[in-house]
Amino acid sequence: MAVARDWLRVTGRSVLAPEELEVVVEVPRGGFIKRTDAGDIDYISPFPCPFNYGSVPDTRSGDGDRLDAIVLGPARARGSRLRCRVVAVVRFTDAGQDDPKYVCAQHVASERELARVEQFFARYSWLKGLLNRLRGKRGATRYAGLERLASAQAMVKP
Numbered sequence: 001m002a003v004a005r006d007w008l009r010v011t012g013r014s015v016l017a018p019e020e021l022e023v024v025v026e027v028p029r030g031g032f033i034k035r036t037d038a039g040d041i042d043y044i045s046p047f048p049c050p051f052n053y054g055s056v057p058d059t060r061s062g063d064g065d066r067l068d069a070i071v072l073g074p075a076r077a078r079g080s081r082l083r084c085r086v087v088a089v090v091r092f093t094d095a096g097q098d099d100p101k102y103v104c105a106q107h108v109a110s111e112r113e114l115a116r117v118e119q120f121f122a123r124y125s126w127l128k129g130l131l132n133r134l135r136g137k138r139g140a141t142r143y144a145g146l147e148r149l150a151s152a153q154a155m156v157k158p
Contacts, residue, residue, distance in 0.1 A: 028049075088148045
């Protein structure tokens with residue numbers, strides 16, 4: 001199993017990430033419910049997810065879960081496996097643990113789509129922090145920005 005650090009290496013302000021990866025969709029675009037691998041409800045969002053939210057098989061992030069990935073574009077069914085280009089990385093800390101998220105697309109991503117990702121995580125970090133406190137988890141939960149990958153700049157349209 002790969003550890004997130006094997007996939008995502010942060011050096012100063014630059015991020016090195018694979019150009020492409022496989023993502024398993026866990027929450028389809030427009031969905032409200034995130035489930036565990038066993039099918040139990042992990043999280044119910046008060047607002048619909050504006051993109052497909054999933055994970056990268058055979059990886060682990062700082063929080064112990066698989067490395068998260070967002071897939072821009074139309075809704076995909078829960079459990080779908082997609083091969084996508086990585087266009088950006090969300091810098092996120094969850095209960096004091098490094099928890100980055102790949103932003104992926106099978107099309108040319110627009111600045112508007114990436115702005116929606118930024119807006120979502122600005123709100124989500126506050127709600128996730130509240131949920132963590134209710135669950136007794138300690139440590140900061142924060143969104144620290146969206147980093148567009150240098151190799152993906154040509155794949156982002158204004």
